[in-house]
Amino acid sequence: MKAVIKKIFPGVSWQNPVINTIFKMMDPADYIVRLSRGLSNLPAYSVRVRSNGVNKQFGGQNFHRFGQQLAKHLETNANLNSQSKVLEIGCGCGRVAFALADIVDDEMYIGMDIHKVSLDACEATPVFKRKKFRFDYLDVQNDEYNPDGTSRADVYKFPYDDNEFDAIFLVSVFTHMLSDDVSNYLAEISRMLKPGGVCMITTFLMDKGQEWPGISFPHHEKHHYYYNHSLPEKAVGYYLEFYESTFAKHGAKLSREPLWGDWRQDPRVTSTSNFGQDIVFFKKE
Ligand SMILES: C[S@@+](CC[C@H](N)C(=O)[O-])C[C@H]1O[C@@H](n2cnc3c(N)ncnc32)[C@H](O)[C@@H]1O
Incomplete structure (x- = not known):
């Protein structure tokens, strides 16, 4: 059955107008469930599925829970506090920003993304308006999100200053980007981080x-490993060494051992990230 659905609807589900209409029809029911859980402020189901699957x-529970857990990782491993100036690259519809609204001071967060629908949802969110969080749309090409x-x-070149941020993070973004693009982003991240600032990458x-039983990466080109031959950006993996050697050219070093995610769905690798993906932290010297 799965194979048949994949054949009829190749690529990414929400890009298909029929599936997208079905997602939109589920929005009212999702809202009622979220209302009963105190999560009515989250974006609509049809928006969340675009960046979060x-x-x-x-019902929004996982969206909320993972946002909180990722923010905790930023506090614990990237020294994030109320005074930190934060940049999120590929913020989607604000999963982590909701949690950060309770942590960082007003005006201390900038989220950027290349996906207009997600950013429009962030801009319409009252709590982000109150916190004066800023959301920047950048028209960068990506076969999956902004063809x-x-x-x-x-x-x-990102429109931000050198040494501007205490913390920069990307959640499930390099999992959709190829190695030449990631190399440039790592150079830019180093440029924009303050000395001592930390970058968190899932x-x-x-x-x-x-x-792995969960997902495999059978294809390989340059430094990236990918799952889907016809749409490489659907799921992309890297060796840690790629991040280490690329960041080293720009003065950033691994600041702790990686946290392992549970995407492999294999009991031989114990999850330490409380998240699907692995998480790495790099500090600018
Ligand atoms: C799986 S979603 C994750 C969204 C969000 N980080 C989260 O965890 O909820 C991937 C996001 O990366 C963004 N993205 C993809 N390529 C990008 C690029 N080159 N620069 C910035 N963002 C990008 C997409 O638009 C999308 O919002």
């Missing part, structure tokens, strides 16, 4: 193997 998305984008990710690390 369909699995266990209904007609006018700027190339492998040469893109990723699929290939170091423990590429074939």
Whole structure:
């Protein structure tokens, strides 16, 4: 059955107008469930599924829970506090920003993304308006999220100053980007971090193997390993060494051992990240 559905609806589910209409029809029911859980402020189901997947998305509980857990990692491993100036690259519809609204001071958070629907949802969110959180749309090309984008990710210069941020983080973004693009982003992240600032990245690390019951990465090009031959950006993995050697050229070092995610769905790798993906932290010297 799964194979048949994949054949009829190849690529990414929400890009298909029929599936997207079905998601929109589920919005009112999702809202009622969220209301009963005190989560009415979250974006609509049909928006959340675009950046956070369909699995266990209904009702908003997982969206909320993982946002909180990721914010905790930023506090514990990236020294995030109320005074930290934070940049989130690929913020989607604000999963972590909701949790950060209780942690950082007004005006201390900037989220950027290339996906207009997600950013529009952030801009319409009252709590973000109250906190004066800023959301920037950047028209960078990505085959999955912004196929007609006018700027190339492998040469893109972010519109932020050198040494501007205490913390920069990306959740499930390099899992959709190829290695030339990621190399440029790592250089830019180092440029924008203050000395002593920390970058948190969630990723699929290939170091423990590429074939797992959860997901496999059988294809390989340059430094990236990928799952889907016709849409590489659907799921991309890297070796830790790629991050280490690329960041080293720009003065940033691994600041703690990686936290392992449960995406492998294999009991031989114990999850330490409380999240699906692996998490790495790099500090600018
Ligand atoms: C799986 S979603 C994750 C969204 C959000 N970080 C979260 O965890 O809820 C991936 C996000 O990365 C963004 N993205 C993809 N390529 C990007 C790029 N080159 N620059 C910035 N964001 C990008 C997408 O638009 C999308 O919002």
